[in-house]
Structures are given as C-alpha cells and as structure tokens.
Amino acid sequence: MDIQLEKISEKEAKTKPDQNSLGFGRHFTDHMLVMPYTEGKGWHDLTIQPYRNFSLDPAAMVLHYGQAIFEGMKAYRGKDGGIYLFRPADNIERMNISAARLCMPQLPVDEVLVALKELLRLDEDWIPTAKGATLYIRPTMIATEAALGVRPAKQYLFFVILSPVGAYYPEGFNPVKIYVTDKYVRAVPGGVGHIKTAGNYAASIMAAVEAQQAGFTQVLWLDAVERRYIEEVGTMNIFFVIGDEIVTPPLGGSILPGITRDSVIQVAKGWGLNVVERRITIDEVLAAQENGSLKEIFGTGTAAVISPVGSLHYKGQDCLINNGETGALSQRLFDEIQAIQYGAKEDPYGWVIRV
Template sequence: MDIRMETVPPAQRKAKPDEKSLGFGRIFTDHMFVMAYTADRGWHDPHIRPYGHFSLDPAAMVLHYGQAIFEGLKAYRGEDNGIRLFRPQANLERMNRSATRMCMPTLPLDTALAGLQVLLKVDSDWVPRAQGATLYIRPTMVATEAGLGVRPAKEYLFFIILSPVGAYYPEGFNPVKIFVTDTYVRAVAGGVGEAKTAGNYAASIMAAVEAQKQGFTQVLWLDARERRYVEEVGTMNIFFVLGDRVVTPPLSGSILPGITRESVLQLLGDWGLAVEERPITIDEVLAANQRGELREVFGTGTAAVISPVGSLHYKGQDCLINGGKTGELAQRLFNELTAIQYGRKADPHQWVLRL
C-alpha cells in the first residue's frame, strides 16, 4: 500500500526539547503514522499525519470492552549519527499474536514496518543525541466501531507515535529494590497475560502504587493459582543466576514473551552458559540466597534493557542479593546489548535495522 503524506510545515514544527530533561513519555514528535481497518475493506489508507487528537464515538468499543493492544521499541542514534532499530519485525510479529488473542485483525507487516520507517525519517531530528537517550516508539491498535454488545469490533485504528526519552540510568547502572506480592496477581494461564493488551497494565497499577509507597521500584508477580511460582517483575521478564546456571520462568501463557528476553537467551547460548527455562518458586530463590548460591537477579525489557535487582522484599523480610551490587552477568549483558543497539559492536544475529 502507498503511504500518503501530510506533514507539518517546517516553520510550524515543535521546538526540540532539552535532551538532559526528557523523562519518559511526556514529549511527542511532530508526526504519527495511522492506518484504518474495516471489515469490508481490510487495512487501508496508511498515512503520515501531524501528531494530534483522534475523534472517537462515546460508544467506541475499545472504551467498553478493552480491545486495545500496543508495542514498545526504540530508535537509537549511534556515534556515526546513524539511526538504528532493534528487532522491529519481532515487535510487529508479537503485536500480531496479541491481535489474534484479542480477536483483532492482524497487521500487514510490510506496510506497518514501512510506515514506521517513513515516520522515523520524517521525524529523524527527534532521535536524541545525548548519551543513553533514545526515541521510544509506541505502535497501538484500538477498536473504534461504535456499538454496545460484547463481540469483536468491525473497525479498528492502528497508529504509531514517537517520544524522545531520557537515559534509563541517568545516575549509573544501579540495582533496584523489588516488592514480591502474594496479594495481587497479574495474569493467569489461559487468560491474556501473554498478550500485550492494555488491561494487563491496568490490572498491575494497584500493586505497583502500593509497592512504590513503601519505597520499592517494582513488583515481582507470582503465579495466580498457587502464588508460589515467579512470573514477571514489573513490566519485565526476570532471570536468576543460581551457581553456574541461569534460570528464567518458561512462557506458560501468563508471561509476556519479551523481545529482550529472547535476545538475552540467545546471547547466553552464544557464550556457552547453562540456561534453564523452568518453573521456579520464590521459596527456591530465597533458599538459594541463604545458601550463597543466588549470585544475581536481573530483569529484561525494552525500557531498561537489563535491570539488576539488589533486593527482594517478601512477607516482611528483605533478601539482599549480591550485596546489593550489580552482578557481572547483568553488566555484561547490558554492555553487549546496548553496544549492538547503538552500532558500536558487530550484530551477528542481524537484529538491527538501520534507516
């Protein structure tokens, strides 16, 4: 499909923000990519347009029945001034899996990826140059058909917006404090936990707010049935280094299949490390720490890339991990992935798409 262009005149474009105070998700670029779907026409009218409001009917089905999915990825400006994307095809493929689970139409991947690349070229000046800062990319699909009654909608809108964001670790690569909740659950096998759908994030807010009030950075989720098995941490997948083995929970239907998780597993295999994707209980984790076998814990995700965990708080007790310091493997993985993303190092798996 041809991509129609409607751009903001140069003189009317926004002033670029101070890259030292970007924060996350507060500032948006001049343009967005939009594409519509109707049951009779399929996907049509892909176009670039000025960033701005949408008009939705009060009966739009996304507002009532929650058919909303999204993705998150980043564009990186390298030292050579080149702009790179990290595994964008994998993000769009995962979005299609989310769409299938939510009874939404799958995207034409070639058109969606082409639209993203055109959008990035139009707004290329928004890709930050400051160390560690990036351009966050948010592809989203929502049901727009007006009507009440629980069923799949017949009309949808797909759009991509861009937001320059600051370095995730402006003060250094420091471990975080995690609260382990056995009161709230994120998802259950057979539900929509493996889909990147808006409702999953709404369900997580209360636990996150309560944890933050107590001084913790994120929440570690346990399984919904027995509330013993580790699942995810915040919006990240989680890994444990037990002796000479790296353990991470399996994708059992209630865990989001992270792109960074998959990349970490590939790197660990490349380096010849023993990896186990298996169920692991919070009791096993704490017992291993008491025996001195728990060497590291870290999360993986688009925003942080790698997030070392310095302590776990469970049932009123604090569990200090690796003396509260960043582990060697977490640091190595962070260095390797960011070097690939910014073009400082060879990309043996062809993960990077350069504009």
C-alpha cells in the same frame, strides 16, 4: 499500500526538550503514523500526519470492551550518526499474536515497517544523541466501531507515536528494589498474560502504586494458582543467576514473551553459559540467597534493556542481592546488547536494521 504524507509547517514544529532531562514518555514528536481498518475493506489510508488528538465516538468499543493492544520498541542513534532499529519485525509479529488473541485484525508486517522507517526519517531530528537516550516507539491498535455489545469490533485504528526518552527507571542502570506480591495476581493460564493488552497494565497499577508508596521500584508477580512460582516483573521478564545456571521462568501463557528476554537467552547461550527456562519459586530464590548460591538477579525489557535487581522484599523481609550492587553478568549483557542496538558492534544475529 501507498503512504499519504502530511507534514507540519515550520511554525507548527514543537520545541525539542533538553536531552539530559527527558524522563520517560513525557515528550512526543511532531508526527505520527495512522492506519484505519474496516471490515470488508481491510487496512487502508495509511497516513503519516502531524501529532494530534483523535476523535472517538463515546460508543467506541475500545472504551467499553477493552480491545486495545500495543508494543514498545526503540530507535537508536549510532556513533556513526545512523538510525538503528532492534528486531522491529519481531515486535510487529508479536503484536499480531496479541491481535489474534483479542479477535483483532492482523497487521501487514512488511508494510508497517516501511511506513515506520518513513516516520523515523521524517522525525529524525528527535532521536536523541545524549548517552543512554533513545527514541521510544509505541505502536497501538484500538477498536473504534461505535456499538454496544460484547463481540469483536468491525473497525479499528492502528497508530504509532514516538517519544524521546531517557532511562526508564530513575535509578538508571543501577540496582532496583523489587516488591514481591502474593496479594495480587497478574495473569492466569488460559488468560491474556502472554500478550500486550492495555487491561493487563490497568490491573497491575494498584500493586505497583502500593509498592512505590512503600519505597520500591516495581512488583514481582507470582503465579495466580499457588502464589509461589515466579512469573515476571510488572515491566520486565526476570532472570536469576544461581550457581552455574541462569534461570528464567518458562513461557506458559501467563508470561509475556519478551524480545529482550529472547535476546538475552540467545546471547548468553552464545557465550556458552547455561541458560535454563524452568519454573522457580520465591522460596527457592530466598534459599539460594541464604546458602550463597544466588549471585545476581536482573530484569529484561525494551524500556530498560537490562535492569539489575539490588533487593527483593517478600512478606516483610528484605533480601539483599549481590550486596545491592550490579552483577558482572548484568553489566556484560547490558554492554553487549546496547553495543548491538547502537550499531557499535557486529550483529551476528541479524537483529539490527539501519533505517
């Protein structure tokens, strides 16, 4: 598929933000990637064009029936000046799993990656050089057919936008405070908890807002049936270091199969550490804290990479983790994965692609 290119003029170029106060998701680059899909024709007219508004029919099916999926990945500026991507094909392949679950069309992975690299080269000057800052990449697919009636749409739009970002959490790489909710649930077995669909995040907002109003950074979700078994944090998978085990909930259809989660498992196992994927209850975690076997908790995700957890709040009680400090394993994993992502360390897994 040929890539059509429409570049902005010099006078249309945006003023780039201060790299030391980027925040997350507030600024967007000059260009974006757009590719429509039409039933019977497939994907067509792959275009890199100026970042601009879309025009949607009020009957666009995404607005009524929620066929919307997305991914999150990053581009990193290495110390050698190179641009690096971390497991981008895995993200696009995971997007295809999301698409299949919502009866949306499959993306041509190789062609999307070629186009993504072209987009990154075009907006290369937007990739931050400040420590800890990156270029966040947001691929998205929505149903655009103008029609009412619950069925798969016949027209879709795939697009990629870019955003220079700093740390996802205001705390940066410092322990966060997590609120454990047994009032709301995120996903159920057989549902769509294992995919990145917009509705999952819409449904999580109320719990997140209530937690933030109470002074917490994020919500830890329990299972929807018994409300005992730990699933994941709103924006991260979760790990517990208990005794000589690193425990994380298993993938069972209600947990997102995180790319960073998988990376952590592979790295930790490569170090000879005992990683166990099993069901774990909130009561077990609190008991481990009580008897001293809980050493640390950390979350994993594209946005934050590794996020140490300093405390859990459950049923009115606060549980301090590792004296509220970053654990040694959290720090080691963060340093290792960041070094690989930035091309500063040998990549034995074949995860990194230089643009």
